[in-house]
Amino acid sequence: MTVPVVPAQQRHVDEICRICSDGWRETYTRLLPDEEIETTIDEFYTTERVAKEVRSPDGWDGWLVALHDEDVLGAGGGGLTELTVGEVFVLYVDPAEKRKGVGSRLLETMTAQQRNKGATEQWVSIVPSNEIGKSFYRKHGFEVVGEREAYGDSSDRNSLRLRRSL
Numbered sequence: 001m002t003v004p005v006v007p008a009q010q011r012h013v014d015e016i017c018r019i020c021s022d023g024w025r026e027t028y029t030r031l032l033p034d035e036e037i038e039t040t041i042d043e044f045y046t047t048e049r050v051a052k053e054v055r056s057p058d059g060w061d062g063w064l065v066a067l068h069d070e071d072v073l074g075a076g077g078g079g080l081t082e083l084t085v086g087e088v089f090v091l092y093v094d095p096a097e098k099r100k101g102v103g104s105r106l107l108e109t110m111t112a113q114q115r116n117k118g119a120t121e122q123w124v125s126i127v128p129s130n131e132i133g134k135s136f137y138r139k140h141g142f143e144v145v146g147e148r149e150a151y152g153d154s155s156d157r158n159s160l161r162l163r164r165s166l
């Protein structure tokens, strides 16, 4: 299956929201409190917010989508946090399309964007108990470096920080 990865357009917004919301529920049910899952979805994956981010990405490289014909199979994006430091901000594959290389294609494309801007290393945060996420990033050469307070949520849990050289 050929999976082009391209910058998202407005017509992809609803599918990005669906995939990220489904992905959150599928990945974190039993790992995180239901309330945190639903609060995060309500904050980050509304049509209004994602439409704005697609229109004018601010402080990152913007949403990418992996496509098969016109179907969105996965979505994600990253950017630089310092001159030579890249970060994966978000990466979700449609639960029905997992383990077919879609996540790897998205990661490859955002990594190319970051390398082109001068990144020599790349970081990502994941929920410590997200074993699939851990396995995915390890497969791509990331190593666990430590933990830090999770971004953008009201809980006091930590995120696992992983890093690889580019």
Ligand SMILES: CC(C)(COP(=O)(O)OP(=O)(O)OC[C@H]1O[C@@H](n2cnc3c(N)ncnc32)[C@H](O)[C@@H]1OP(=O)(O)O)[C@@H](O)C(=O)NCCC(=O)NCCS
Residues within 6 Å of the ligand: 023, 027, 089, 090, 091, 092, 093, 094, 097, 098, 099, 100, 101, 102, 103, 104, 105, 125, 126, 130, 132, 133, 135, 136, 137, 139
């Ligand atoms: C993590 C995620 C993006 C991976 O996407 P994917 O398209 O399913 O992954 P790929 O098919 O590209 O897999 C690449 C490698 O990752 C590892 N991997 C992927 N899914 C795995 C699983 N269920 N169990 C163990 N290892 C897995 C494997 O090493 C795999 O290589 P292999 O298939 O040759 O063994 C996807 O599972 C997802 O959307 N998860 C929910 C969201 C999330 O956790 N995102 C990461 C935090 S930002």
